[in-house]
Amino acid sequence: MKSLFPATLKALLICLLFVCACSLQAQSKFTSEQWQEDLRFLQKTIHEDYPFLFKKITAEDFDASVNNLYKQIPQLQEHEIMVGFARIVSSIEYGHTVFGFWEGIIPYHQLPVVLYNFNDGIFIQGAHKDYKDILGAKVVAIEGKPIAEVLELMRPVVPAENDQFVKAYLVNYLTHPEFLHAQKVMPVLKNNISLTLEKEGRQFEKTIQAVKAERFPRRYGMVVPSETWLESRDLSKTPLYLKNLDRIYFYEYLPDSKTVYVRHSQIQDQEGQDIPAFYAEVFDFIEKNDVEKLILDVRLNGGGNNYKNKPIVTGIIKSEKINKPGKFMVIIGRRTFSACQNLVNELSNYTNAVFVGEPTGENINFYGDNRPVQLPNTQINAYLSFAWWQDKPQWENADWTTPHIAVDMSFEQYRNNEDPVLQAALDFSDDNFVLDPMNYFRNLFVSGEVEKLQSEVVRMMQDPTYRFFDFEGEFDSAGYDLLKGNRIEEAIYVFSMNTQLFPESANAWDSLAEAYWKSGALDKAKEYYKKAISLDIEGNVAANSMRMLKRIESGE
Secondary structure (H helix, E strand, C coil), X not given: CCCHHHHHHHHHHHHXXXXXXXXXXXXXXXXXXXXXXXXXXXXXXXXHHCHHHCCCCCHHHHHHHHHHHHHHHHHCCHHHHHHHHHHHHHCCCCCCCEECHHHCXXXXXXXXXXXXXXXXXXXXXXXXXXXXXXXXXXEEEECXXXXXXXXXXXXXXXXXXXXXXXXXXXXXXXCCHHHHHHCCCCCCXXXXXEEEEEECCEEEEEEEECXXXXXXXXXXXXXXXXXXXXXXXXXXXXXXXXXXXXXXXXXXXXXXCCEEEEEECCECCECCECHHHHHXXXXXXXXXXXXXXXXXXXXXXXXXXXXHCHHHHHHHHHCCCCCCCCCEEEXXXXXXXXXXXXXXXXXXXXXXXXXXXXXXXXXXXXXXEEEEEECCCCCCEEEEEEEEECCCCHHHCCCCCCCCEECCXXXXXHXXXXXXXXXXXXXXXXXXCCXXXXXXXXHHHHCCCHXXXXXXXXXXXXXXXXXXXXXXXXXXXXXXHHHHCCCHHHHHHHHHHHHHHCCCCHHHHHHHHHHHHHHCCHHHHHHHHHHHHHHHCCCHHHHHHHHHHHHHHCCC
């Protein structure tokens, strides 16, 4: 008996290894060669049919990433390859250009929770009833990794136009074990995910079981409460922006403030009342009633058909009652995207809209309208954008539309049904806010109120309401406008102020150096170019400063 046991054990082990090997082989739908062929097909298609997408990433960097994944494929599990494709497509950095992992050809899973990134952290906004105890908890870590590190690791898989898009959608990827493993958040793939949570001042660990990926009950990203799905906020009342989420748009009159509030969350017609009919009714109500302000809330609007924007824009233009500064407020946010970005652009161009909330999740000018490109072996689609939408001149393009009044929300405000964004829109009047900071600063400068200019710049930089205003970039542009007009002394003043406000900015010192160079003060120019180099070392600003130093020293 004793002598037979090792042989029996050996046979069992061989059998187990065979079973495991067969099991792993059964789980792989495609060979490494098939995946590699698909990758080359995708690379070739983008180069030949979509080369215009090489705008934010160079063709060389794109190819380097493709070649790196190509070499790794034989060593990767299938879900890792799928996530690798998602990274490749996401590197193009247009939100409409995305890899169709959700098609489910390669199975994936998700945690039965809905996360939201508030201004004080990522919280469990909604959860399946089995996890009632974690509802409203703050996510501190995932699989022992601090949430800030997790976000950094997961960022490359998001097909993001800007940081606002990341804020809106990265939280969804945190619920997929396959993505967490492929992005090195956890060392092995598993469906039991450990979260470190914080609730009511207590930190604790909770393991959550992932389920097969499915569409959880949400509208416009927000949980739809039911017996099965629970919501973290107080359900005894509903704030306006979450009211009637079964409808694309609705309006309500707020008599205390004489305001008409409109929530519009898709650029599509609502069954029973299309967009022209809805806005005809809204503007008719405004004209016939005691209305002093219109608030259009598009913070949840992810787009649709931008040809349907016309009745909204023309209706505002024609309304003498509303199309005035402070009378027409537009609430924007991280989910304002695609055709709704076009709407925001047009409202910016042609109306007196005042924007409130967070920056949009879309570039001002962008590539949209994708086409599915089916990979030959796996049949997964890569959705590639082909249409360039440009509502503003290229020199006005930016990562996003910046709100005039920056307001966001804490979890506590959400839980208590407060809406600080709407409140800011209701409270606004044009005598308590500077809508155009640079015009305001320019007027102070021209009138010689230099001390007030400096104090106002510092005050407004410290005011979170203006936190998305690019003070450094705007002052740099103003300085160069003066320099081009040969107003060198004034340019030196503006650039000097910028270095005082942003002493760690290599670009600010580089600009000041250029102004001194043009003034003939070469010693000052050399001193400040060297300062710029020390702050940037191997960056583009340092490279420019070094070129300029060589020109000065050669006597050019």
